[in-house]
Amino acid sequence: MDTADFLKVTDAMVMTAQRGGLTPDLEKRVLERAYFMYIGGVSDDQCRNYFEALRIELRLLMSSTG
Numbered sequence: 001m002d003t004a005d006f007l008k009v010t011d012a013m014v015m016t017a018q019r020g021g022l023t024p025d026l027e028k029r030v031l032e033r034a035y036f037m038y039i040g041g042v043s044d045d046q047c048r049n050y051f052e053a054l055r056i057e058l059r060l061l062m063s064s065t066g
Contacts, residue, residue, distance in 0.1 A: 009055045009058045009059045009062070013058060014051055014054050014055050014058065017054065017058060018051075018054060022054075026057060026061075029057050030050065030053045030054045030057050031050075031053075033053035033056060033057065034046065034049040034050045034052075034053040035049075037049040037052065037053060
């Protein structure tokens with residue numbers, strides 16, 4: 001498995017993390033990232049921004065522990 005495959009965060013992984021509850025620190029980072037995505041014009045859809053921010057944060061966590 002190469003690094004790119006390792007860092008892929010699937011929809012199922014995102015949903016599992018969200019349903020399982022996030023640590024307060026991770027939740028704060030996700031919400032802040034989603035806010036800046038909104039301000040930056042990525043999307044007006046707050047759910048889309050939230051889940052994309054969660055995907056990014058999970059990818060960062062995976063890369064820092066791998």
